[in-house]
Amino acid sequence: MSDDLFAREQPAQGSGSPGDAGEARSFLPPNLLGNLVVTKARPAVVLGETLFLPLLAFVLGYLWSPDDPLQLHGNFPWPWFAPVIVALRHGFVAGLGGSSILLFGWLWSNFGRFDEFPQVHFFAGLALVMLVAEFSSLWRARTRRAETLERYLEQRLQQLVHEHYLLRLSHDRLEQELISRPMSMRDALAVLHDIGSVSADQPPPAARLLNLLVQYCQLEVASIHPVRGDVVDEAAWASTGGLASLAADDPLVRQALVMQRLCHVGQRSLDQQDTQYLVAAPLLDLARETYGLLLVRKMPFFALQPENLQTIQLLLGYYTDGLSVQGLARSIVEAVPDCPPAFAFELRRMMNVRQTTGVASAVVVLEFAERAVQRGLAAQIEHLKRELDEMWLLEREGRQALAVLMPLAGKAATQGYLARLETWAAQKGSHSLADLGVFPHILTVDGDETLVLIARIEAVLHA
Template sequence: MKTHFLRPRDVPELQIWAEVCFFTALALGLPVLFNAEDPYWTQGGFSWPVLGPLLVALRYGFSKGFISILTLLVGQLLLIQSNILDPQSEFNINAMIGYIIVVMVAGEFRDVWERTNQQQSIQLAYVSDRLEKFTRQYHLISSSHDRIEQMLAGHTLSLRESLQAVRESIGKLKERRLDSAAEVILNLFIEYGSIEKAGLYKVENDKIQEPALASVGKMSEPSNSDPLIAAMFDEKELVSLKNPKASSGDSKYHIAIPLIDVNDTIYGAILVEKVKFFALKENTLTLLAVMAGHIGDLLRHEITNPIMTREESPYFKRQVKHANKEAKRYKIPSHFLKVNALSINDESRRLMEYLTEARRGLDIYLYDNEKQVLLILMPLADELEKDGFVMRMNSWCKERTGKTLQELDIIIEQEVAFPVNKDELSKLVALHD
C-alpha cells in the first residue's frame, strides 16, 4: 500500500486539513481530560499542548502551523469563557507568545527546506532525463559501431582494392558502354559506399537523362534544378549534403556522384537518396569520388591493359593527368618513375621485361622495348612505398643477373611525387615523346 507519510507535498489537501484539525483537537482535548487542574501545564515547566501545532508546522509548513496554534489558543480561551475549564486557570500570555514564535519558526524552516528539496528534485529529474537520453544514444551508437566493425571486419574499405575491383569488373565487359555497364557500376558503389537507395543516370550536355539505367530502391523523378545536382555539374566533382552550395537549398539527395573522365566530361551520374549515416564521412566520399573518376576514364577509353606500348602513350598521358588531379583534389599520393637502360643488352632486356611482369596491381606501365625505357605510374603510392619499390628493383636485378642496376647501366632518370604544377606536368608527360 502506498503511503504519503514521508512525502507531505503529495498528500491530498483534504487529508492535510483533516490532520491539522486532528492534532489541534488532541492538543486542545487531552489536557482537559487528563489534567483539568492545570490544562496549560504551567506548573510542569513546559506546555505540552503546543506539540500538536508544532508537529503540524514541521509537517505542513508555516501557514498550517500558525493556524493550528491560533486555533489552540482561541479554543482554550473559549473553554475558559464557557466554564469548562477552571476560570482561575492561569493563562500565561508571555509563554503563549513564545510558543507562537516557536511554531512560526518551525513552519518557516519547513517551508525553506521544502522549497530547496523541490528545486533539487527538479534538477535531479532534469539530470536523470538527460542521462537517460544520453544512455539511449550511447547504446544506439555503440550498437551501430559494433555493426560497422562487424561489416568492415569482412570487407575493408581499401581504396586500392576498390579500384582494382573497378578495373577488373569493367574490363570483363564485352561492351564498355554506360548502358551495358550500369548494373556492374552501381553494384560497385553499393558495395563500397554503403548505398541503400540510388539510381545511375545517363548525362548529356550536363543534363540528367531519364529513365535510370540502373537503380536500387524506388527512385523519384530527378530534377536538374535540384541544388545537389546543380552543384555537381557546377563543380564537376562529387558533392554531398556537406557541400556549402548543396546545403543552401532543399535537396532530396544525400550524394551526387559524377562519372567523369580526366577531361571533365561527365558521362553519367549516380544520385543517392538514402545512404547509411557512417558512409558520409570524408574517406568514404573520397573513395566514391576516385572510383567514379576511374570508371569515367575506363568508359571513355577502350584500353584497359595496364602495360602499354608506345602507340598507347596518349592513354598513359591521360592517366598521369588523372593521378595528378586526384593528388591535388583529394590529397591521394602518387608517384611517377622513368627507368632508362643506357646500355642495351640481353641482361638489361631481361630485367626490364621482368619489371613489367612484376607490376603492382594498380600501377600503369608504358614500355618502349626498342629504346628500353620504362615509364611507371604508381597511383596511391606514398614516398615509403616508392622507396620500397626501388629497393625491390635492385634486389630483382641482383637475383636475375647477379649485377646491380648501376652495373647494368640502368638508371632511374625521373622520380616525381604528385601533385605537381601544370608546367611540370607538361614536361613530365612529354618525357617519352
C-alpha cells in the same frame, strides 16, 4: 621520509615498487626535522589532543596523589603515557608539546622547589617520546608510500581498462568496415580498369559502377541518371535500394550541376531548403561537361565522411575516364608514337584523377647501364609488373629505360616497390640495384601537362 622527498623519489623508481635504496635515501630529511613534523590530521585536532591528553593525565595524577601527580616516586610514571600517545599519533612536535604540558604541571605543583627538578626523569621521558615519534614517522612514511603506489596502480588499471575499451570499439568498427568493404582500392580500380569493354554476359557500365560503389562505399539507396544539357533525366541508368521519383529541383542536385563537383548534405547553404539526398556527384566527360549524375538517398551515418566521399569522387573520375580511352590517349600517341597507348591512357587518366581528387600517382623510371642491358634485366623486371601498373620500355642507341606508372601510389608505395626490386637484386647475388646497373628515378604525377611528364621520362634515357 617526508611526502616531498617521497614525491621526488617516486619518478626515479618507475612503475615498480619502492626499493631498499629508495628507503635508505628517504631517511635524509629535506628540512631540519623531516617527517617528525608531518601529519595528515587537521591542525585543530592535533592542537586539541596535544593539550588535552597530557593535561587530563596530569589532573588525574593530581587527584590520585596531590603530592606526586607525575608518579615520580611511584612504581611507574603513568602520566607519561599521554605525550607518548600524542607522539605516536602526530609525531615529534606534538609529543614535545605534550611533554611541555607535564613540565608546566610539575612546575605549578612544585612552585618554589625548583631545585628539586627531576632532570633524569624528564630526560628519559623526552627520549622515550622522541623514539616513539621516530617510529611513528617511519611507519607513516611507509603507509603513505604504499597508498601512493596503490593510487598509481589504480590509475594505471583505469587507464588500461579505458584503452582496452577503445581498442575493442576500434576493432569492432574495423571488423564492420571489412565486412561492408571486402575489397581494397586496388581491387576496385581493377574492376573499373576495363570498364569500356562490355560483353553480353556483363551488366552495363553504369550498373557495374553502381554495384562497385554500393560494395565499396556502403551506399544503400542510390541511382545514376543521365544529364542532357542542364536537365536530369528521370529514367535512371542504374539504381539500387528501390527507385524513387527524381526530385530534379532539389537544392543539392542544382548545386552539384552548377559547381560540377561532388556535393553532400553538409555543404548546403543555410538559405537552402531541405534536400532529399545525401550526396550528389556529377559524371564529367573530357570536355568537363556533365553527362550523368549520381544521387545517394541513404547511406550509413559513419560512411558520410571526407575519406569515403573522396573515394566516391575518385571512382567516378576513374570510371568516366575509362569510357574515353581513345580520346584520352590519342593526343599523346600522336605526339609520341613510341609511347604505348595503354601507358598513355593510364597516365592521362591519373592526371585527371590528380586534378579532380588531389590523389597523386608516381612514375618510377629505371635506367639501365650497358651491363644491365646485356643481361636483359629490363625484360625480367617487366615480369614483376603489378596488376594496375603500366610499363613503357624506352630504347635509344643501345640504352634502355623502363618507365613504371604506379596509379595512386604515394611515397610509401614507391619505396615499397623499390624495396621489392632490391630483394629481387639480392636473390640474383647482388648487394643492390646499382650493382646490377639499374638506377631508379621517381617522378610524381602532379599538375604538369602529360607531354611535359613524358618529356621528363625521355630525358632520363638521354641523360
